[in-house]
Amino acid sequence: MSHSPSAALPVGHYAYDDVDRTFLKQRVAQFKDQVERRLSGALTEEEFKPLRLMNGLYLQLHAYMLRVAIPYGVLDAKQMRTLAHIARTYDRDYGHFTTRQNIQFNWIRLEDTPEILNVLADTDMHAIQTSGNCIRNVTADQFAGAAADEVLDPRVYAEILRQWSTLHPEFTFLPRKFKIAISGSQQDRVAARFHDIGLIAREGENGRPVFEVFVGGGLGRTPIIGVRLRDDLPEEDLIAYLEAILRVYNAHGRRDNIYKARIKILVQALGTEEFLNQVNAEFAAMDRARYRLPEATVEAIRARFGAPDFAPAGNAAEKLAAQRKADRAFDAWVHTNTHPHKQPGYCSITVSCKPAGGIPGDVTSAQMDLLADLAERYSFGELRITHLQNVVLGHVRQDALYDVWQSLEKNGLGEANIGFITDIVACPGLDYCALANARSIPIAQKLSSRFANADLQREIGPLRLNISGCINACGHHHAGHIGILGVDKRGEEAFQITLGGSAGDGDASIGQILGSAMSEDETVDAIARIIDTYLSRRTAGERFIETCRRLGTAPFKDAAYATA
Amino acid sequence: MPLLENGQIIQDTWQIAVEGESLPTGDVLVPLARLSEGLGRNSDARLGVVLSSADDVETLRDALPRLDVVALTFPVFRDGRPFTQARALREHLHFKGEIRAGGHVLPDQYEFLLRCGVTAIDLPEGADPAVWQRAHEAFTVAYQPSILNEQAEGFAFRRRLA
Numbered sequence: 001m002s003h004s005p006s007a008a009l010p011v012g013h014y015a016y017d018d019v020d021r022t023f024l025k026q027r028v029a030q031f032k033d034q035v036e037r038r039l040s041g042a043l044t045e046e047e048f049k050p051l052r053l054m055n056g057l058y059l060q061l062h063a064y065m066l067r068v069a070i071p072y073g074v075l076d077a078k079q080m081r082t083l084a085h086i087a088r089t090y091d092r093d094y095g096h097f098t099t100r101q102n103i104q105f106n107w108i109r110l111e112d113t114p115e116i117l118n119v120l121a122d123t124d125m126h127a128i129q130t131s132g133n134c135i136r137n138v139t140a141d142q143f144a145g146a147a148a149d150e151v152l153d154p155r156v157y158a159e160i161l162r163q164w165s166t167l168h169p170e171f172t173f174l175p176r177k178f179k180i181a182i183s184g185s186q187q188d189r190v191a192a193r194f195h196d197i198g199l200i201a202r203e204g205e206n207g208r209p210v211f212e213v214f215v216g217g218g219l220g221r222t223p224i225i226g227v228r229l230r231d232d233l234p235e236e237d238l239i240a241y242l243e244a245i246l247r248v249y250n251a252h253g254r255r256d257n258i259y260k261a262r263i264k265i266l267v268q269a270l271g272t273e274e275f276l277n278q279v280n281a282e283f284a285a286m287d288r289a290r291y292r293l294p295e296a297t298v299e300a301i302r303a304r305f306g307a308p309d310f311a312p313a314g315n316a317a318e319k320l321a322a323q324r325k326a327d328r329a330f331d332a333w334v335h336t337n338t339h340p341h342k343q344p345g346y347c348s349i350t351v352s353c354k355p356a357g358g359i360p361g362d363v364t365s366a367q368m369d370l371l372a373d374l375a376e377r378y379s380f381g382e383l384r385i386t387h388l389q390n391v392v393l394g395h396v397r398q399d400a401l402y403d404v405w406q407s408l409e410k411n412g413l414g415e416a417n418i419g420f421i422t423d424i425v426a427c428p429g430l431d432y433c434a435l436a437n438a439r440s441i442p443i444a445q446k447l448s449s450r451f452a453n454a455d456l457q458r459e460i461g462p463l464r465l466n467i468s469g470c471i472n473a474c475g476h477h478h479a480g481h482i483g484i485l486g487v488d489k490r491g492e493e494a495f496q497i498t499l500g501g502s503a504g505d506g507d508a509s510i511g512q513i514l515g516s517a518m519s520e521d522e523t524v525d526a527i528a529r530i531i532d533t534y535l536s537r538r539t540a541g542e543r544f545i546e547t548c549r550r551l552g553t554a555p556f557k558d559a560a561y562a563t564a
Numbered sequence: 565m566p567l568l569e570n571g572q573i574i575q576d577t578w579q580i581a582v583e584g585e586s587l588p589t590g591d592v593l594v595p596l597a598r599l600s601e602g603l604g605r606n607s608d609a610r611l612g613v614v615l616s617s618a619d620d621v622e623t624l625r626d627a628l629p630r631l632d633v634v635a636l637t638f639p640v641f642r643d644g645r646p647f648t649q650a651r652a653l654r655e656h657l658h659f660k661g662e663i664r665a666g667g668h669v670l671p672d673q674y675e676f677l678l679r680c681g682v683t684a685i686d687l688p689e690g691a692d693p694a695v696w697q698r699a700h701e702a703f704t705v706a707y708q709p710s711i712l713n714e715q716a717e718g719f720a721f722r723r724r725l726a
Contacts, residue, residue: 019718023705030702034672042695043670050642051672133642164721166707169679170651173644239708239721250648251620285656290709300719 009306012145012382012394013074014159016124017304024121027128031055032114054134054172056127057113060432064108067130068120072140072158072182073101073385075125077372080383082123084368090116095368097353097361099425099476100179101139101385102130106432128166133174135165135246139181141189142386145307146348146394148340151202152209154184156302157238160293163301164239171246175253176261178246179218190387191503193217193226194479196263197245208235208295215245216267216275221471223478223510224264227272229279235298237283240291244283248275308380308395313345316399323402332454333405333416345398349379351391351408352415352423356452357445360426361389370411378404388425390418420457421465421531422448425476429469429486430493436469438486438493443467446524451531460531463544464503479503481545482527483511495523499530499556500548514557526560533559566693567664568685571700573693576686578612578633593635599627612662617645621652628659636682638667647680654681654711671699675725679710 009015016024031051038048056067068083075083083103087095090112091105098104108116120126129136138158145153161180165171171178181190182199192198194217204210210232217226233241245263252270254260267275324331339348351371354360363371371391375383378400384392396404408414417423424447427433429440444467451457466480470487477483483498494517501511518526533555538547548556567576581587581594587605593612594602596619602611612633613624624634634653636646646665653659665677666686674685674696685696706714706723714723 017718019705019722023703023707026703030672030699033698033702037695042692047641047670051670133644160720163707167676167703168708169676169706169710170647171644172676173642173647173673175644247648247652250644255643255645287655290711290713297720 009304010076010382011306011308011380012155012384013071013076013305014301015304015306021121021124024124024126027126028114028117028121031117035110035114050132053132054129055117056130057108057110058131059434060106061434062432063106064110064113065432066105066108066113066116066127067098068103068105068125068127069130069137070102070385071162072138072144072155073142073387074155075383075385077376077381077383079123079125080368080372080375082120082125084365084372086116086119087365087368094362094364096428097363097385097389097391099387099389099474100137101387102137103385104428106428133176134172135168135178135180138162138165139190139387141183141185142384142392143189143339143348143394144184146341147185148342149187150185150342152184154182154201156298156305157199157201158182159301160239160298161242171250174250175255176258178263191479191508193508194219194503195226197242198226204232204234210234211238213241216264218262218264219473219476219478220262221259221473222264223473224268225508225510227267229276235295236293239293240286240288241283243291244279244286247282248278310343310346310395313397313399316345316397320398320401329416330402330405332458333414334401336416336420337418338401341395343395346395347398347401349393349396349401349404350386350418351393351413352417353390353413354417354423354448355412355415356422357449359441360424360444367411367413370407370413374404374407388423390423416454417457419462421451421460421463422457424448424465424467425480426467427469427474433469435472436486437488438469438495440467440469440475440486443484443495443520443523446520447527450524450528460535461543476503477501478510480511481548482530484523487517489517492519494519497523497526497560499553500545502545512553514553514560529559529562530556565689566687568687568693568696569683571697580614593633596623603627603630615649617643617649621649621657625657628657631661633662633664634659635664635666635686638665638669641668641670641673647676650677650680650682651711671696674699675703679706679712681711
């Protein structure tokens with residue numbers, strides 16, 4: 001029997017070769033040189049800032065924060081252990097998974113950073129372009145390559161975009177940051193319409209993919225739903241077309257006001273038609289041969305991805321069914337935390353990083369090591385970080401679920417709340433962030449505790465709750481069914497509630513503000529009353545967002561501001 | 565001011581048009597507003613134009629065959645428009661002359677500038693050319709095609725940098 005050539009390749013992400021590794025080491029050396037020039041005074045802080053940001057290093061309220069890239073959210077067990085090592089050695093024993101599928105370390109010393117980047121490079125990781133006015137980490141569907149409803153695996157294209165955008169000579173000093181998301185499923189799990197560019201891939205007529213292209217979406221201060229520029233962009237034009245969009249943006253995006261500098265503002269100012277005309281003119285004028293993405297290139301990248309070698313699952317499904325019958329808590333967890341897999345007898349698991357009363361997205365180094373162990377044992381060594389700040393084990397045999405669940409339970413990762421009200425998305429807020437007006441974490445913890453009861457959560461059903469500590473909206477509050485926005489009310493932290501936002505599934509919408517801001521505790525009580533209103537007014541089987549849309553905000557507003 | 569070209573520091577022999585004065589006789593760089601005046605000059609001396617980062621290079625299309633230099637200006641290093649201007653001059657307008665970059669530009673941007681078609685840097689006062697040279701040698705690979713048409717490095721879009 002011949003040895004499979006893909007046996008050594010990591011499952012689910014691109015395998016580096018010597019060229020890529022040399023590049024990473026050169027990047028580390030470059031940053032070391034920049035740090036030395038900063039310390040010697042050859043670089044001013046103003047000049048150093050964008051350079052360190054493009055290596056993921058922020059100066060926050062109390063310390064430097066390092067954001068490490070997890071391209072399209074996929075990493076392997078070895079890489080997860082590197083993250084655990086960094087948390088243990090250079091930070092306070094934990095890390096924070098972000099809404100861009102990356103990880104942040106909150107207590108980093110500047111002088112340790114070149115060494116940390118070196119440690120990351122040893123397992124093919126980096127912090128390149130996790131911040132700065134450049135093309136950021138490309139995000140992808142967390143169930144890519146696994147979901148039963150997937151048309152094609154977007155990760156190969158996310159990797160192509162990652163490589164193309166890495167130290168792009170023309171697009172590294174854009175007017176503002178630039179975020180791209182890609183999905184290969186008609187179920188939009190990446191919030192494509194809330195990105196600077198959102199791509200939805202599907203099979204074209206010639207058997208090669210075509211892309212639906214959305215542009216100019218985003219949250220932040222000015223939430224806007226992206227407009228569709230192309231319905232069927234051919235694969236070979238993917239890079240050329242994105243070049244054209246970025247060129248128009250780089251030349252004409254506003255640079256006089258950082259709050260008006262995102263591409264969405266340019267698209268709005270020009271109007272969709274004029275923006276499209278300019279992109280098309282650029283696309284028509286460019287040297288298309290230079291930027292063509294040939295099938296051979298796509299396949300060469302694809303060949304660097306390992307694929308899971310599924311063993312026949314035998315009677316896994318029956319075994320799982322029996323275990324679910326025997327253990328009600330396990331059954332509830334399977335119900336909420338698993339996702340259908342295209343391979344019979346397998347499924348994807350979403351590991352909740354949202355324990356009752358906990359900090360959304362925070363994971364200890366011991367938990368990271370455990371997740372690495374579980375991935376190695378049960379999921380071909382592959383892990384994914386979701387944009388909802390959880391962790392996915394993509395390919396688990398159904399008869400292994402019980403073992404996985406028990407391990408997770410023992411280590412504080414067994415919460416059965418995916419998609420429920422306590423599966424909260426929150427930014428770091430004023431506990432860390434220099435921009436925040438209010439703390440996001442304590443109110444998230446209070447809400448998580450308030451609704452911790454498993455039966456209550458199940459009764460409430462699917463509900464997205466998002467919290468941002470300021471108007472920059474890193475917690476995506478506009479896209480939450482319930483959104484909470486921290487504001488500064490005469491020197492006090494206060495919170496506004498928005499209702500009716502939605503990020504995906506073809507029904508993207510922006511939440512509406514209910515009314516004036518309230519204190520933390522008042523906000524928690526108000527949300528409890530909003531939930532009571534939903535429970536009493538919903539029709540049979542109606543989800544929270546549907547009731548909101550049917551009734552409008554009025555009854556919820558009355559409930560929120562009702563005082564006893 | 566010293567010019568950095570192909571890793572060498574050379575003396576800049578070009579003069580810059582002074583506002584309110586008539587154009588000098590030798591090689592001169594004029595602002596876009598005085599381009600027609602420069603083109604109308606009865607002289608064998610060479611002509612170049614200085615663009616601001618907001619100028620559209622398309623306006624040079626007709627004049628370009630008669631220009632030897634296009635000088636791009638970074639008002640601040642974060643203003644990335646000159647990268648697009650340089651690339652468009654090469655890719656769309658097929659300009660073969662010198663493109664220089666001046667103003668507030670960092671050595672850390674040197675490789676990007678070269679790969680967008682810039683050929684000379686108007687070095688800031690007191691700049692250490694060794695730092696620029698080091699920046700140029702920092703990477704041996706790039707991840708996307710550029711107008712320099714570098715040789716492919718293995719597969720995909722990777723390019724070998726000299």
